[in-house]
Amino acid sequence: MTESTFYFIKALFLGIIEGFTEFIPVSSTAHLLLIGDWIHFSSNDAKVFEVVIQFGSILAVMWVFRERLWQLIRGTFGGVRSEMMFTRNLLVAFLPAAVIGALAIKYIKAMFHHPAVFVVTLIVGGLIMLWVERKPHFSKHATEADDSVANEHVSARTLEEITWKQALIVGFAQCLAMVPGTSRSGATIISGMMAGIQRKTATEFSFFLAMPTMLAATAYDLYKHGSVLSGQETTAIVIGFVAAFLSALVVVRAVLRFVSRHTYRPFAWYRIALGLVVLAWLALA
Template structure:
């Protein structure tokens, strides 16, 4: 087997990892870093690979929610007050990460893209999720937003600020926005759906920016590696998004919290 064929197999595997983990609160970037180290994945621009294959996962979400996306866009053009309010909330939630990312993303990648950081953020994120999903807290505070249309601008801003934390690998973009939304008073399934919609502009912007910035540095081999990872992420995400929406309708996120804690301890054992 040639080196190129081996790289394509690794890219396919990482694409599946991305599609499976992007929309559950376990950190897709953290998993890509850990698995990439494990299988010794080498790409000229591995961080660009990680960002661009996320585009495959987000396009899967856009496809699954295409009717609701079309309704949102059409309603905004027609100045429907409900759709305009939803669009406003997405813009409010998008801006904090867009501003912080544009200014500090290079420093964040240089400082935090390391397995040791992933261990810490996986563990702490798991503890926070257990607290948010604790029976006493859920019984004591009922959510005020039970649908996408009832989310307030203040709740959207809280979700947007929480999304900034996800720039540190291991934190999880979906985990930050979902748990941030739940803390702000959004019902679990609604927070999950809002996280999916917020992922569309956030991840599209990140993928386009990284591709534009590094396009001249990518070799033909890198491009084929990215294409394979992109397709694997797209098709695996199609399955996972449906599954996670069905799951959160009946269950809490506690299972993912324990998974994060367990994974962090296993990785810490091998690192330290």
């Protein structure tokens, strides 16, 4: 097996990992960086690889929600109030990360881009998830028949019922994901639940919010750094992109089914366990 072939296999593997972790609250970035380091995957600009293959996962979401997305576009331009409000909320939630990302992402990454940070973000994030899930008014299951009576905290049970204030809370929470290991999906879903959005609806809103966020991040990184990539690195990105797209197609539907019936506690415990593994690895290094 040639060195180039081995390099492409690593890119394929990381693409699959990305697709499986992007939409569950365990931090796809932490997995990509940690596993990339463990398998000695390197590129002139690993950040471009990471962001572009993440967009492969986002395209999978766009495909799964294609009918709802098309309804949103038609309704927004057709003057349908509920769709216009939904679009407004997506823009409100997108703006904090867009502004802060444009101004400070370079400094944030330089300051926090270290495996030791993952120990803190993974474990603390897991503990916060466990705390939220222990609160009945946050974690009431979406499928329970008495939900409307027992869970008075929930004020948004559909995407159309989300308020601009709830969207703004989710938007600021998304900024936390700039620190590696936090998890964009985890921050947005949990903050949405805390703001009064039903679990499944918060998950769907997180998926929709990922579309403009990752599209902007991909376009920005390709514009800034795309010219430094070699032909081999470009091929690796394409392989990882396709792998992320295909694996995410499976995961998105599975996540939506899962959150309709279960809490996020298994993911919280997984985060804590992974954080402890990273801590042990750093201690023995």
